[in-house]
Amino acid sequence: MTVPSGTDDRSAAFVDHLTGFVDELRRRGIDVGPSELIDAGRATEVLGLGDRSDFREGLACTLLDDVNHRTVFDAVFDLWFPAGARAAADVADTPRDAEGAVDIEAVRERLAELLADDDAAGDGRLAASVSLIVDELGSYQSTRGQAFSTYQALSRINPQTLIARIAAAMAAGSGGDGTDARYRRAAAGRVAGLRADVEAETRRRMAETRGRDQVAEYAVPALPENIRFLSAGAREQAELRRTVAPLARLLASKMEIRRRRSHRGAVDVRRTLRASMTTGGVPIDLIRRKPRPGRPDLVVLCDVSGSVSGFSQFTLQLVYALRQQFAKVRVFAFVDTVDEVTDYFDQSAGNDDFGASMAAMLHRARLITRDGHSDYGHALQGFADDHLDALSRRGALLILGDARNNYHDPRFAALTRLVDRSRHAYWLNPEEARLWDSGDSIAEQYAQIITMFEARNAAQLGRVIADLLPV
The missing domain is CATH 1.10.150 (DNA polymerase; domain 1)
Structure with a gap:
């Protein structure tokens, strides 16, 4: 720099x-x-x-x-603000096999020793090895010239397999046991640091070769709240889950403000007219009835099939983080058949094991009785027939899903019954609006019965929930 x-x-x-x-x-x-x-x-x-x-x-x-x-x-x-060029390893000191190629096993042995040594990072030896990995193992020729790949470099080194060796070396220095969980955790942390160093060095080399702006197009990740639910991988889903708590706090404060502002009470016409006698019959001062605030009920009906399960899990976790804003929260899930699953999530509402509750629900609840593909029509009809009493004029219905019905009967009349039974009814769809009604989607047809909103990421979802859920 x-x-x-x-x-x-x-x-x-x-x-x-x-x-x-x-x-x-x-x-x-x-x-x-x-x-x-x-x-x-x-x-x-x-x-x-x-x-x-x-x-x-x-x-x-x-x-x-x-x-x-x-x-x-x-x-x-x-x-x-890129780091300066890392000190290059001495070419003559680079471990090679009889044919002159880099000896991968020897490089891995050196890495294990350096990662176990607390002084290696400070004296530049680890930096030199990172430079060697990127130069010798991550470099390749593309159609636009020399390029560097983090994946290629790390896949050949496979640093995850070094954890046991690093832990054993760290334990040997203090007379401990390499199988001790403390040493394995420390070793895993150093391997994660190595990965980060290789990624950073690769970005630096590519920025030098291709320019900062071009590298930024693929090297800079999206903010967690802008990650699309339907395309999020395991690492991105972990990032998303970390946004639940702060997003829930923000939404709870917004909903509380709305509740305070909305609970002023209706105008008491009789008392207002009596008070107007002092002003010649002109009702200058409006007298309002004393408000009787109450928290509404919320019923969530969600598709948990594979295509949208990540979206449903995130939204359910967010709703449960907001559960104190409601008198009661009931959850119904479906793939092709609907079943109440409230108990699974009530048990995990106070801890971080929401994913385990989701897995237990998918394994035990009665969600599939037909062909195992999403069938919104059958689920809506089943809810209308068996669970209609869960809805009331003092609560809200929230449906989660992409409305891809796999060409089954959509049962529009059943959805109409649910909407008519609820005070508020909304549908959150994780697909882009331009894709609604493409292929087997019938989102636009359902949207003629219920108000449907696009909720592709956490930012959109937060805005929708803050504006729509009843207070």
Whole structure:
């Protein structure tokens, strides 16, 4: 990282560069105001640029107000303030086999020793090995010239298999047992750090070769709240789950404010007219009835088939985080047959094992009695026939699903019965609106009966729930 010398020109150039970095964070969806940018400049004056790690933490402390945005911040930081070129390993010292190729097993042995050594990171030996991995194992020739691949480098090293060796080496230094969970956790953490170092070095090399803007298109992940439910992998779903608690707190405060504002009570006409006698019969002061606030009921009917199970699990977890805002929450799930599953989630509402409750529900509840494909019509008809008493004029119905009915009978009359029975009824669809009614989707037809909203990611879902759920 280039350190400005203190001259006016270089200081101005650094300020422009810092401002560009902040603009890039804003383009990625991170809210950074002018005051935060000023604080970042002041933090830089105090910390200086001599230690890149301190500089990174100083910017993170002043520019971020959501810890879930840290992954995006770090990726953008690495592109705008890249580390200097890592010390290259001595070519003559690179372990090779008889044919001159890199000896993978020897490299893995060296990595295990370095990762177990607390001093290896500080003296540059680990950095040199990371440089070797990217140079020798992650490099390949693409149609546009030399390129580097984190996946290629790590797949050949397979660092996950080094955990046992690292743990044993760490334990040997203190006379312990390498199978001890403490050492294995520490070893796993160092392997994760190695992965991060290889990813960062690969991004740096690619940015040098292709340019920062092009690398940013694929190297910077989406904010957790902007990850699409239907395309999220296991790692992205873990990021999504970390957004549930802060999102629930925000929504709860918004709903409480709405409740306070809406519970003013209706105008008491009789008392208002009596009071108007003092003003010649003109009702200047409106007298309202004393409000009788009550929390509404909420019924959730959700498709838990494979295509939308991630969306349903996230939404259910969010709803349960908000359960104190409702008098009662009842959950009904279906694939092709509907069943009440409230008990499964009531048991996990106070802990972090929501995924286990979802798995237990999928395994034990009576959700499939036909062909195992989503059948909204059969589920809606079953709910109308067996569970209609769960709905009331003082509560809300929330349906979750993509409305892809696999060409079964849609049973529009059953959905109409549910909507008529509820005070509020909404449908949240995780697909883009432009895809509704494509293929086997009948979303637009259902939307003529019930108000349907697009909820592709956590940000959209939060806005919809905050605006729609009754208070």
